[in-house]
Amino acid sequence: xxxxxxxxxxRLLANPEGCQKIFPVIVDQYSQPLYxxxxxxxxxxxxxxxxxxxxxMKAWKNLPTFQGKSKISTWLFRIAINEALDFLRHQKSMxxxxxxxxxxxxxxxxxDEYFDGDRGQAVLQEAIATLPDVQRTVFTLRYYDELKYSExxxxxxxxxxxxxxxxxxxxxxxTDYVRKHQ
Amino acid sequence: MDSEQNIQxxxxxxxxxxAPAGYFDNLSxxxxxxxxxxxxxxxANNTSIDMDCFKMSSSRYSMIRRFRPLAIAAxxxxxxLASFWTLSNLLLKHNPSSLPSVADRxxxxxDAVQDGFEQAADYxxxxxxxxxxxxxxx
Numbered sequence: 204x205x206x207x208x209x210x211x212x213x214r215l216l217a218n219p220e221g222c223q224k225i226f227p228v229i230v231d232q233y234s235q236p237l238y239x240x241x242x243x244x245x246x247x248x249x250x251x252x253x254x255x256x257x258x259x260m261k262a263w264k265n266l267p268t269f270q271g272k273s274k275i276s277t278w279l280f281r282i283a284i285n286e287a288l289d290f291l292r293h294q295k296s297m298x299x300x301x302x303x304x305x306x307x308x309x310x311x312x313x314x315d316e317y318f319d320g321d322r323g324q325a326v327l328q329e330a331i332a333t334l335p336d337v338q339r340t341v342f343t344l345r346y347y348d349e350l351k352y353s354e355x356x357x358x359x360x361x362x363x364x365x366x367x368x369x370x371x372x373x374x375x376x377x378t379d380y381v382r383k384h385q
Numbered sequence: 386m387d388s389e390q391n392i393q394x395x396x397x398x399x400x401x402x403x404a405p406a407g408y409f410d411n412l413s414x415x416x417x418x419x420x421x422x423x424x425x426x427x428x429a430n431n432t433s434i435d436m437d438c439f440k441m442s443s444s445r446y447s448m449i450r451r452f453r454p455l456a457i458a459a460x461x462x463x464x465x466l467a468s469f470w471t472l473s474n475l476l477l478k479h480n481p482s483s484l485p486s487v488a489d490r491x492x493x494x495x496d497a498v499q500d501g502f503e504q505a506a507d508y509x510x511x512x513x514x515x516x517x518x519x520x521x522x523x
Binding site for chain 2: 226227230231234235238239242243246248252255256259260263312317318319320323324325327328346347349374375377378381
């Protein structure tokens, strides 16, 4: 089913019958882009799958609060990124309470059957993972998805100037990290 | 930006991840099957039920939002009252002035024994002195 116009989708989402009709179309349209954004943050396929499911669950539950002030894609991306970052925070707190040593991210990725890169790519992902949440998200959306700063600004609710600064700092940190760990 | 161009020229900007084969083929169906959605084709009756449930859930949500500050205030007051009650009970229990001392307790025992003798003496109508003398003899 071709994707209806944004205004038509918002109109359908405003009532329960329309929700049931259009939500499967939205899931079909946005599940892949959401998956890859989530995957860039959580790194593992299984975790990305879980977070993606949680994202659509949260979107479905919060449909009554969606007022159409932003695009549906922007709204979904925001939920997905928040869910992915919440997942990471929860994971970090579990690791801190665990007595087992956490293997390096690069080594973990190289051992992952769904990682499609070499050692350099693994170190790059490790460098990205060391960034604070906002820098990591901005870098991922700008570098891999090539989103404009105006689009990222709407997703994260941060000014374009702050995003540009975040991205610049992220690039510097990644460059230094990769140089040190290659 | 030179640093960005260096990273791009070295690593490219394709995500180095892959998904399991066929993962995306039924992804949307799998996601929809796990959502709390009524999969029946909506009839006129079902439509009205669904609408009521949808309205109830949205009105319940706004009610919860309206009463949340009151609920939070009530819980906070409850916690303060419970803490005050527990603390005052603990202080009462461990207040030395409320506990009888050993000397007081022995004095109370002696008084009790004497009262007992007096009652007994009254009952059997004999002198206390005679009774004490009798007990000393034992």
